[in-house]
Amino acid sequence: MPISEDRSPVQSEAGTMPEEQRGFRRIAIASLVGTLIEGYDFVLYSLAAALVFPKVFFPSLGPAAGTIASLATLGVAFVGRPVGAILFGHFGDRLGRKRTLIATVTGMGLGTTLMGLIPSADTIGVAAPILIVVLRAVQGVAIGGEWAGAVLFVTEHAPKRRRGLYAMFPQLGHSMPNALSAGTFLLVGLLVSPETFLAWGWRVPFIASILLLAFSLYIRLKVEETPVFEKQRKRGGASGVPLFQAFRKQPRTILITAGVPLTALTFVYVGNAFVANYGVESLGLSRNAVLAMGALSGLAFAGFTVLSAVLSDRLGRRPVIGGSQILGVVWGLVLFPLLGTGSVAAYGLAMCLTMAIAGLGYGAIGAFVPEQFHTSYRYTAAGIAYQITGVIGGGVAPLLAPVIISAQGTAVFGIVLAALSAVAAVCTFCLRETMRDDLDWERAAETRHNPIASQGER
Template sequence: MTSAIATPARDETQPVNSTARVATASFIGTAIEFYDFYVYATAAALVIGPVFFPATSTTAQTLAAFLSFGIAFLARPLGSALFGHFGDRVGRKSTLVASLLLMGVCTTLIGVLPGYSSIGAWAPILLCLLRFGQGLGLGGEWGGAALLATENAPPGKRGWFGMFPQLGPSIGFLAANGLFLTLAMTLSDEQFKDWGWRIPFLLSAVLVMVGLYVRLKLEETPVFANAVARHERVKVPLLELFSQYWAPMLLGAGAMVVCYALFYISTVFSLSYGITSLGYTRETFLGLLCFAVVFMALATPLSAWASDRYGRKPVLIVGGVLAILSGFLMEPLLTHGSTWAVALFLSIELFLMGVTFAPMGALLPELFPTRVRYTGASAAYNLGGIVGASAAPFFAQQLVAMGGLSWVGGYVSAAALLSLLAVLCLKETRNADLQKIA
């Protein structure tokens, strides 16, 4: 299965990617990724239902909006296969540029898409198509960013370098949430619902241009360049992944589930529930989320450092156990009746998101050899999203109706337990040599 394409070894005189350039290029893509995704998630909780779906009931519109949110997660594994193929065959740099471009174009087009009142049934159809395209681009984004960071990392620093893309979600979340908060404070409800919600989608085009500028200046990663020089590329990485590396792919996906569940239950679902059931104003709850995500940003470098110092598994085991316990806090804290209790719950969940998410930037790439690493890391990351995030807000909405918030907390604990079991089945990868993984 070895490729017959001969590519010369890297010229040692070529410029090497600096740490600052690697950090910026890997960070900015995931920041834009989470900005784009959370812009839609916030809009889904606030306005997507009434704008794009027929008026039946408020609940039905909210459920339809959350289902459209999940479409992109279903597309992400396909994006993993598509961009992973080219990432493992052609190179990390060019594939990252393509995935970012597709993601940004789809996000921007959502910002100019007419609503149901203007074009009828075409509105939800086109919305779902753009969400699918957004998911395809996102499917290739994180894996490439993580490889860009880890394949440029010096020995013993892969967890720290792998942190760069993991910091993106905190910044992307703050940017999206802060922008929606600003709009909520400066626009009337009517203005926000008519056109204000579109502004964050349109601003994505500016962010994508910045990201493209940074990534076009990159050199190919040395690990991939050396693999090309040794003729180690395979014709169809996806086939080799499924035939030889299906176990680490599934275990990696299982390990990712808790990250998604913590993030989207504590943000998307909690935002919707806080406004509709707890009586918070939109701007107040968005402000609480902006406060809480700071704890995720603080946990990320701490957890990445610990994963280099003590190993990926110990950090993830501790985070998984704490995440299981955190599910039992959801009902008492959210129904306590005080704002500080809500802030405490959101801060705990997002702190644990940072703890469990940070080591993944190094762990998932370390599970696969160079020839299928882009495909494998992307597939594991995005398959975990199907279980942990795609329908999480939808199911949480149903669980609340069936049994209350304690059932939603049980969903978080179950997701954390699944991830904990997957981590326990994985081998420790901290000392693995990326150039020698077979």
């Protein structure tokens, strides 16, 4: 149900909730739950790749090579993410946000559940890692189409003055899994022995994903299409191929916007994948201690995601996101010296601050990225811009971390993290502030001004 900006969603005199607020609650829950399952499945794999898969699916390679091979499978999904952004973006811009989001969450949920059923390499040999890679690719394609659709579904329903706040819900769905996935793994690890955990205990969180999928489908089937998309469809919808439209009309905006999530995604995936493995293998911390600190840092990520979204409606998108990226430059140089002290407390502090800085930018990104693009190709353009960053920050950075550190040391990789944050800050401040922009570009065409865009990008 569309929400009018002229009506505040407050309770009526009779104490009942008006239809606008009930409609938005369904939309918010649908976006949060959908991205929650996508994020849970994706982060769960990252943790398993760092802590379990080297022994289960790559045992013949040995600890070091097995870890590198296992973390390399993370990159398969990040190659699939741009493919998913293009594929689902096409259908999302032409057929609608709702139907496309149902397809993405189904692919993600089924892929993750099947991962929990794959026999180990000791049982079926090389077929085991091949199946893991295939299902990881399915995850990548699904989540590549999920993010843009989820944030568009909320922002295109939302009042302009509170768009940042409403975009918090899908972002929160992606930030909460850092605590949920680590907490689930930790709970299973506490209930069974380390040997049992490796034998079958790690499979329980994967198979349980089917329950989240069922709930997500139930919620998403009950919500309506966005009013902004419906207006665009009545005006003729997307003509031609949205991908070609986007790169013909706003090529520079896509490329610059791709740098905006760089700090948030790099910090999240380096923290969840590489730092978790680094804590166990290099610092000698117990797996349960690492998982406990991972769950705690996930709460920090979620809390700062909320703060980021709220501040973005008051201060603007650019100051909030850019501020987090400037902090990221400093933190990239501090992270590994702090981890090097080797204590659980230092590890926990390092993880919490890493995720807090990521969250401080992440919440506002949910509104800022889609606000840059025209409705007729917004799903495609926003998805591609975001997923380009996903390949670098989520796929390449965790894979390069052990290579760079083993060859050059932790200080060099810290400089890499700082440099990526510096690039992200430059990209953010090159874009216009969008806090007061109208998402219906046809209505705002006469007044819109884009300082980085040519006349062809309007």
